[in-house]
Amino acid sequence: MGPKIRASAVERYFGTQSDRVHALGPLDLEIEQGEFVCIVGPSGCGKSTFLRMVAGLINPSAGTVEIDAKTDQPTAMVFQDYSIYPWKKVLDNVRFGLDLAGVPKKEGNERARSYLAKLGLADREKSYPATLSGGMKQRVAIARALAVEPEILLMDEPFAALDAQMRQILQEELLALWQADQRTVLFITHSLDEAILLGDRVLVMSSRPGRIIASKKVPFPRPRRGDVRNTAEFAALQGELWDLLRHEVEAHLADIGSK
Amino acid sequence: MVSPHLQAQAVAETDRIESQAKLVREARGIDKDPVGYARRRRILFTILGFGVPILILGFWQIAAQNGWINAKFYPSPLDNLRQLRQMFDKRDFASDLGLTLKRLAWGWLWGSLSGVVFAYVLGMSRVVRAAFEPTLNALYTVPKIALLTPFLIIFGFKDKPVIILISVTVFFFVWVPTQAGVMSVSESYREAATSFGANGWQMFRHVIWPATLPGLFVTLRVAASVSVLSVIGIEFAYAPRSKGLGYVINTARQTFEPRIAYAGIFVAALIGVIFQAIVKQVGHLVVRWEKDDRGAPTV
Numbered sequence: 129m130g131p132k133i134r135a136s137a138v139e140r141y142f143g144t145q146s147d148r149v150h151a152l153g154p155l156d157l158e159i160e161q162g163e164f165v166c167i168v169g170p171s172g173c174g175k176s177t178f179l180r181m182v183a184g185l186i187n188p189s190a191g192t193v194e195i196d197a198k199t200d201q202p203t204a205m206v207f208q209d210y211s212i213y214p215w216k217k218v219l220d221n222v223r224f225g226l227d228l229a230g231v232p233k234k235e236g237n238e239r240a241r242s243y244l245a246k247l248g249l250a251d252r253e254k255s256y257p258a259t260l261s262g263g264m265k266q267r268v269a270i271a272r273a274l275a276v277e278p279e280i281l282l283m284d285e286p287f288a289a290l291d292a293q294m295r296q297i298l299q300e301e302l303l304a305l306w307q308a309d310q311r312t313v314l315f316i317t318h319s320l321d322e323a324i325l326l327g328d329r330v331l332v333m334s335s336r337p338g339r340i341i342a343s344k345k346v347p348f349p350r351p352r353r354g355d356v357r358n359t360a361e362f363a364a365l366q367g368e369l370w371d372l373l374r375h376e377v378e379a380h381l382a383d384i385g386s387k
Numbered sequence: 388m389v390s391p392h393l394q395a396q397a398v399a400e401t402d403r404i405e406s407q408a409k410l411v412r413e414a415r416g417i418d419k420d421p422v423g424y425a426r427r428r429r430i431l432f433t434i435l436g437f438g439v440p441i442l443i444l445g446f447w448q449i450a451a452q453n454g455w456i457n458a459k460f461y462p463s464p465l466d467n468l469r470q471l472r473q474m475f476d477k478r479d480f481a482s483d484l485g486l487t488l489k490r491l492a493w494g495w496l497w498g499s500l501s502g503v504v505f506a507y508v509l510g511m512s513r514v515v516r517a518a519f520e521p522t523l524n525a526l527y528t529v530p531k532i533a534l535l536t537p538f539l540i541i542f543g544f545k546d547k548p549v550i551i552l553i554s555v556t557v558f559f560f561v562w563v564p565t566q567a568g569v570m571s572v573s574e575s576y577r578e579a580a581t582s583f584g585a586n587g588w589q590m591f592r593h594v595i596w597p598a599t600l601p602g603l604f605v606t607l608r609v610a611a612s613v614s615v616l617s618v619i620g621i622e623f624a625y626a627p628r629s630k631g632l633g634y635v636i637n638t639a640r641q642t643f644e645p646r647i648a649y650a651g652i653f654v655a656a657l658i659g660v661i662f663q664a665i666v667k668q669v670g671h672l673v674v675r676w677e678k679d680d681r682g683a684p685t686v
């Protein structure tokens with residue numbers, strides 16, 4: 129059986145001629161079925177661009193992204209800015225993907241409710257998003273993506289806008305949910321701590337145009353909990369990744385400075 | 388020696404610092420009892436909304452009675468009312484009114500419907516937009532009232548050309564802002580739907596339509612007053628069967644009866660107010676996720 133996602137010589141450019149930006153690549157990458165892969169890299173290196181390609185929102189300028197899909201709609205995405213709909217109540221937001229897929233409303237409601245309950249929002253199903261806190265909105269966005277039970281879950285800095293405590297709580301929730309039914313996850317983050325805690329593997333990208341410069345297996349066994357942070361290996365891996373990343377960030381800043 | 392100017396500035400600054408030190412944030416009416424506050428506000432605003440025009444009318448009445456203004460040219464509100472009653476009794480004003488309302492309603496409805504359909508179809512499809520937008524833009528600048536003559540010749544000297552002309556006028560007032568609204572729906576809302584595999588219809592139903600609905604109701608209100616303006620204007624120029632509110636106002640000019648004109652204007656204003664209020668209320672009922680303009684929380 130081949131990999132779940134295979135990127136071969138993927139490149140992406142934006143803009144035309146004079147303002148043409150080489151955002152990404154060439155990038156080669158394989159992600160296995162059921163793998164939880166975290167991607168870190170300097171700002172603007174093309175992480176979101178790659179995720180959006182996997183989601184089918186944009187296409188590569190060159191190369192291919194192949195997905196070993198069992199359904200027409202194998203991916204679901206959690207966006208950094210939530211992108212939940214203010215005109216839909218919480219339950220309707222979570223049921224959104226199911227509605228699009230034509231799941232009968234009754235069944236959709238049941239599934240949406242079960243994910244709301246898992247994310248601790250059962251009592252808010254009738255609220256409009258305007259009345260929720262940032263962390264609650266993000267949980268709705270996560271529940272919306274989980275509810276379609278996607279083959280591949282794409283998460284673009286899903287916890288970036290949250291405070292440290294809420295972030296930790298949601299990390300633990302995500303760990304628990306993922307360990308229950310291992311789906312393939314692509315998770316972008318700026319936090320090395322988060323990447324190591326959650327991932328089976330951490331990919332480090334170079335500054336723009338982004339390429340994979342390192343792929344580190346995370347040695348901690350599953351099921352994992354937040355307390356692996358206290359081990360020496362955790363700190364060592366974090367230090368190693370940080371060195372790689374610092375080099376890239378500095379190169380990037382020097383590059384900007386010289387222009 | 389410190390100049391008086393600088394001294395004054397220094398004093399002002401200490402004042403500011405002192406008053407800053409006294410800033411207190413505490414629960415006020417709205418925080419202590421939001422529901423009661425919202426209710427009191429609603430009552431207050433209703434009183435204000437009706438009170439101001441009543442005050443103006445009252446002042447006008449007094450001014451006319453005391454001869455401060457020439458009651459021949461500016462007949463008092465009560466005179467206007469009396470006039471209105473006479474019109475209903477003597478010249479079958481009710482049928483004028485009925486005809487105008489009918490033209491207005493159909494004109495608004497067809498104009499709004501077609502404007503909305505064009506706005507969403509053009510707004511959601513680049514191809515259709517490329518095909519039709521230039522033509523529509525050219526028609527946009529044509530003075531609509533000038534179309535009355537060909538319309539009368541084409542559709543006959545009946546209500547139909549009048550209704551069509553109102554529709555055409557309303558169409559552009561609805562199409563332009565609604566299409567702009569459709570095209571400015573946030574990219575992240577669209578992307579979220581695309582990422583879940585939404586097709587064109589689903590994108591419309593779950594994203595574009597609700598995202599544009601609040602703006603659409605504002606536009607439909609504008610369209611309501613535009614249709615009142617057009618029907619009166621068109622009836623000035625041509626009123627089928629020589630009947631209609633605009634026709635009544637216009638003939639009052641020829642027979643030099645400002646009272647009739649005022650009575651007619653009063654009725655036209657009333658139609659506009661009621662029509663707009665209805666559209667706005669429907670909007671409140673439909674758009675439940677936004678705070679209304681009185682700041683009352685919804686749900």
Ligand SMILES: Nc1ncnc2c1ncn2[C@@H]1O[C@H](COP(=O)(O)OP(=O)(O)OP(=O)(O)O)[C@@H](O)[C@H]1O
Nearest residue numbers: 142143149151170171172173174175176177178336
């Ligand atoms: N739609 C677009 N049009 C033009 N340029 C774009 C577009 N999307 C991304 N880019 C450019 O491509 C590059 C990569 O962007 P991308 O959003 O993938 O970065 P990122 O790695 O996600 O960064 P961050 O960590 O800051 O979110 C950037 O230089 C960005 O300016």
Ligand SMILES: [Mg+2]
Nearest residue numbers: 175176177284
């Ligand atoms: Mg990004």
